[in-house]
Amino acid sequence: MRLVIDQQMEEKAVLRSWKNTSDPSSGRFKLILIAGALPDFVTQYDDKPYWRSGPWNGSHFLGVPSVSAGAGNEFWFMNNDNEGTFDFLFSVANQSILANYVLNYDGNVFLKNWDGANRKWNVSWQSLGSECEFY
Known part of the structure:
Protein backbone atom coordinates (compact mmCIF):
# COMPACT_ATOMS: atom_id res chain seq x y z
CA MET A 1 0.00 0.00 0.00
CA ARG A 2 1.40 3.39 -0.97
CA LEU A 3 0.02 6.71 0.23
CA VAL A 4 1.28 9.90 -1.39
CA ILE A 5 0.62 13.22 0.33
CA ASP A 6 0.96 16.41 -1.71
CA GLN A 7 2.40 18.88 0.79
CA GLN A 8 0.94 21.82 -1.16
CA MET A 9 -2.61 20.60 -0.66
CA GLU A 10 -4.44 21.85 2.40
CA GLU A 11 -6.31 18.56 2.95
CA LYS A 12 -3.99 15.70 3.90
CA ALA A 13 -6.59 13.07 4.73
CA VAL A 14 -5.34 9.54 4.24
CA LEU A 15 -8.57 7.79 5.25
CA ARG A 16 -12.07 9.14 5.80
CA SER A 17 -14.76 7.37 7.80
CA TRP A 18 -18.25 6.44 6.68
CA LYS A 19 -21.11 8.49 8.12
CA ASN A 20 -22.45 5.37 9.91
CA THR A 21 -22.53 1.59 9.48
CA SER A 22 -24.90 1.72 6.51
CA ASP A 23 -24.09 5.11 4.93
CA PRO A 24 -20.77 5.20 3.01
CA SER A 25 -20.86 8.97 2.51
CA SER A 26 -18.08 10.93 4.24
CA GLY A 27 -18.29 10.87 8.01
CA ARG A 28 -16.90 13.18 10.65
CA PHE A 29 -13.61 11.32 11.20
CA LYS A 30 -10.48 11.51 9.07
CA LEU A 31 -7.00 10.08 9.47
CA ILE A 32 -4.33 12.55 8.41
CA LEU A 33 -0.58 12.27 8.04
CA ILE A 34 1.48 14.98 9.66
CA ALA A 35 4.61 14.94 7.49
CA GLY A 36 7.96 16.10 8.78
CA ALA A 37 11.16 14.87 10.38
CA LEU A 38 9.09 12.64 12.71
CA PRO A 39 5.90 11.72 10.81
CA ASP A 40 2.75 11.12 12.82
CA PHE A 41 -0.80 9.94 12.06
CA VAL A 42 -3.70 11.79 13.72
CA THR A 43 -7.39 10.92 13.70
CA GLN A 44 -9.57 14.01 13.78
CA TYR A 45 -13.23 14.35 14.71
CA ASP A 46 -14.38 17.21 12.52
CA ASP A 47 -11.14 19.22 12.83
CA LYS A 48 -10.30 18.36 16.45
CA PRO A 49 -7.60 15.82 17.40
CA TYR A 50 -9.12 12.51 18.52
CA TRP A 51 -6.24 9.98 18.49
CA ARG A 52 -2.60 10.01 17.41
CA SER A 53 -0.04 7.36 16.63
CA GLY A 54 2.86 9.23 18.17
CA PRO A 55 5.92 10.08 16.09
CA TRP A 56 7.71 7.52 13.90
CA LEU A 62 5.89 5.68 19.69
CA GLY A 63 2.20 5.54 20.64
CA VAL A 64 1.71 2.19 18.89
CA PRO A 65 4.69 -0.05 19.68
CA SER A 66 2.70 -3.21 18.87
CA VAL A 67 2.52 -2.21 15.16
CA SER A 68 6.18 -2.03 14.23
CA ALA A 69 8.52 -2.73 11.38
CA GLY A 70 9.79 -6.25 11.47
CA ASP A 81 11.20 17.70 -1.13
CA ASN A 82 12.00 18.31 -4.78
CA GLU A 83 8.53 17.00 -5.78
CA GLY A 84 6.65 18.49 -2.82
CA THR A 85 5.30 15.07 -1.82
CA PHE A 86 5.64 12.74 1.14
CA ASP A 87 5.25 8.96 0.68
CA PHE A 88 4.17 6.42 3.27
CA LEU A 89 4.49 2.77 2.24
CA PHE A 90 3.29 -0.32 4.07
CA SER A 91 3.82 -3.92 3.02
CA VAL A 92 3.60 -7.39 4.52
CA ALA A 93 6.62 -9.66 4.03
CA ASN A 94 4.44 -12.71 3.37
CA GLN A 95 2.73 -11.79 0.08
CA SER A 96 0.01 -14.40 0.69
CA ILE A 97 -1.30 -12.32 3.62
CA LEU A 98 -3.91 -9.69 2.77
CA ALA A 99 -3.94 -6.77 5.21
CA ASN A 100 -5.62 -3.39 5.27
CA TYR A 101 -6.21 -0.38 7.47
CA VAL A 102 -9.77 0.80 8.06
CA LEU A 103 -11.06 3.97 9.72
CA ASN A 104 -14.41 3.07 11.24
CA TYR A 105 -17.40 5.45 11.48
CA ASP A 106 -16.68 5.89 15.23
CA GLY A 107 -13.05 6.99 14.75
CA LYS A 120 -13.47 -13.20 7.12
CA TRP A 121 -11.35 -10.23 8.19
CA ASN A 122 -9.70 -10.55 11.62
CA VAL A 123 -8.70 -7.49 13.62
CA SER A 124 -5.01 -7.68 14.59
CA TRP A 125 -4.83 -4.16 16.04
CA GLN A 126 -7.09 -1.22 16.83
CA SER A 127 -6.25 2.34 17.81
CA LEU A 128 -8.84 2.75 20.55
CA GLY A 129 -8.14 -0.21 22.78
CA SER A 130 -9.13 1.68 25.93
CA GLU A 131 -10.46 5.09 26.91
CA CYS A 132 -6.85 6.11 27.70
CA GLU A 133 -6.17 6.02 23.96
CA PHE A 134 -8.32 9.10 23.25
CA TYR A 135 -6.44 12.34 22.63
Whole structure:
Protein backbone atom coordinates (compact mmCIF):
# COMPACT_ATOMS: atom_id res chain seq x y z
CA MET A 1 0.00 0.00 0.00
CA ARG A 2 1.40 3.39 -0.97
CA LEU A 3 0.02 6.71 0.23
CA VAL A 4 1.28 9.90 -1.39
CA ILE A 5 0.62 13.22 0.33
CA ASP A 6 0.96 16.41 -1.71
CA GLN A 7 2.40 18.88 0.79
CA GLN A 8 0.94 21.82 -1.16
CA MET A 9 -2.61 20.60 -0.66
CA GLU A 10 -4.44 21.85 2.40
CA GLU A 11 -6.31 18.56 2.95
CA LYS A 12 -3.99 15.70 3.90
CA ALA A 13 -6.59 13.07 4.73
CA VAL A 14 -5.34 9.54 4.24
CA LEU A 15 -8.57 7.79 5.25
CA ARG A 16 -12.07 9.14 5.80
CA SER A 17 -14.76 7.37 7.80
CA TRP A 18 -18.25 6.44 6.68
CA LYS A 19 -21.11 8.49 8.12
CA ASN A 20 -22.45 5.37 9.91
CA THR A 21 -22.53 1.59 9.48
CA SER A 22 -24.90 1.72 6.51
CA ASP A 23 -24.09 5.11 4.93
CA PRO A 24 -20.77 5.20 3.01
CA SER A 25 -20.86 8.97 2.51
CA SER A 26 -18.08 10.93 4.24
CA GLY A 27 -18.29 10.87 8.01
CA ARG A 28 -16.90 13.18 10.65
CA PHE A 29 -13.61 11.32 11.20
CA LYS A 30 -10.48 11.51 9.07
CA LEU A 31 -7.00 10.08 9.47
CA ILE A 32 -4.33 12.55 8.41
CA LEU A 33 -0.58 12.27 8.04
CA ILE A 34 1.48 14.98 9.66
CA ALA A 35 4.61 14.94 7.49
CA GLY A 36 7.96 16.10 8.78
CA ALA A 37 11.16 14.87 10.38
CA LEU A 38 9.09 12.64 12.71
CA PRO A 39 5.90 11.72 10.81
CA ASP A 40 2.75 11.12 12.82
CA PHE A 41 -0.80 9.94 12.06
CA VAL A 42 -3.70 11.79 13.72
CA THR A 43 -7.39 10.92 13.70
CA GLN A 44 -9.57 14.01 13.78
CA TYR A 45 -13.23 14.35 14.71
CA ASP A 46 -14.38 17.21 12.52
CA ASP A 47 -11.14 19.22 12.83
CA LYS A 48 -10.30 18.36 16.45
CA PRO A 49 -7.60 15.82 17.40
CA TYR A 50 -9.12 12.51 18.52
CA TRP A 51 -6.24 9.98 18.49
CA ARG A 52 -2.60 10.01 17.41
CA SER A 53 -0.04 7.36 16.63
CA GLY A 54 2.86 9.23 18.17
CA PRO A 55 5.92 10.08 16.09
CA TRP A 56 7.71 7.52 13.90
CA ASN A 57 11.14 6.63 15.25
CA GLY A 58 12.28 4.53 12.28
CA SER A 59 10.99 1.29 13.79
CA HIS A 60 7.50 2.03 15.10
CA PHE A 61 5.12 4.78 16.08
CA LEU A 62 5.89 5.68 19.69
CA GLY A 63 2.20 5.54 20.64
CA VAL A 64 1.71 2.19 18.89
CA PRO A 65 4.69 -0.05 19.68
CA SER A 66 2.70 -3.21 18.87
CA VAL A 67 2.52 -2.21 15.16
CA SER A 68 6.18 -2.03 14.23
CA ALA A 69 8.52 -2.73 11.38
CA GLY A 70 9.79 -6.25 11.47
CA ALA A 71 7.57 -9.18 12.45
CA GLY A 72 6.45 -9.33 8.83
CA ASN A 73 5.53 -5.63 8.52
CA GLU A 74 7.52 -3.08 6.58
CA PHE A 75 7.00 0.68 6.76
CA TRP A 76 8.81 3.39 4.82
CA PHE A 77 8.57 7.15 4.84
CA MET A 78 10.08 9.18 2.04
CA ASN A 79 10.11 12.98 1.96
CA ASN A 80 10.38 14.02 -1.69
CA ASP A 81 11.20 17.70 -1.13
CA ASN A 82 12.00 18.31 -4.78
CA GLU A 83 8.53 17.00 -5.78
CA GLY A 84 6.65 18.49 -2.82
CA THR A 85 5.30 15.07 -1.82
CA PHE A 86 5.64 12.74 1.14
CA ASP A 87 5.25 8.96 0.68
CA PHE A 88 4.17 6.42 3.27
CA LEU A 89 4.49 2.77 2.24
CA PHE A 90 3.29 -0.32 4.07
CA SER A 91 3.82 -3.92 3.02
CA VAL A 92 3.60 -7.39 4.52
CA ALA A 93 6.62 -9.66 4.03
CA ASN A 94 4.44 -12.71 3.37
CA GLN A 95 2.73 -11.79 0.08
CA SER A 96 0.01 -14.40 0.69
CA ILE A 97 -1.30 -12.32 3.62
CA LEU A 98 -3.91 -9.69 2.77
CA ALA A 99 -3.94 -6.77 5.21
CA ASN A 100 -5.62 -3.39 5.27
CA TYR A 101 -6.21 -0.38 7.47
CA VAL A 102 -9.77 0.80 8.06
CA LEU A 103 -11.06 3.97 9.72
CA ASN A 104 -14.41 3.07 11.24
CA TYR A 105 -17.40 5.45 11.48
CA ASP A 106 -16.68 5.89 15.23
CA GLY A 107 -13.05 6.99 14.75
CA ASN A 108 -11.34 3.68 15.47
CA VAL A 109 -8.47 2.68 13.15
CA PHE A 110 -8.20 -1.08 12.56
CA LEU A 111 -5.49 -3.25 11.04
CA LYS A 112 -7.27 -6.26 9.56
CA ASN A 113 -5.88 -9.48 8.08
CA TRP A 114 -7.83 -11.78 5.77
CA ASP A 115 -8.49 -15.31 7.08
CA GLY A 116 -9.08 -17.31 3.90
CA ALA A 117 -10.01 -20.52 5.70
CA ASN A 118 -12.87 -18.82 7.56
CA ARG A 119 -13.49 -16.23 4.82
CA LYS A 120 -13.47 -13.20 7.12
CA TRP A 121 -11.35 -10.23 8.19
CA ASN A 122 -9.70 -10.55 11.62
CA VAL A 123 -8.70 -7.49 13.62
CA SER A 124 -5.01 -7.68 14.59
CA TRP A 125 -4.83 -4.16 16.04
CA GLN A 126 -7.09 -1.22 16.83
CA SER A 127 -6.25 2.34 17.81
CA LEU A 128 -8.84 2.75 20.55
CA GLY A 129 -8.14 -0.21 22.78
CA SER A 130 -9.13 1.68 25.93
CA GLU A 131 -10.46 5.09 26.91
CA CYS A 132 -6.85 6.11 27.70
CA GLU A 133 -6.17 6.02 23.96
CA PHE A 134 -8.32 9.10 23.25
CA TYR A 135 -6.44 12.34 22.63
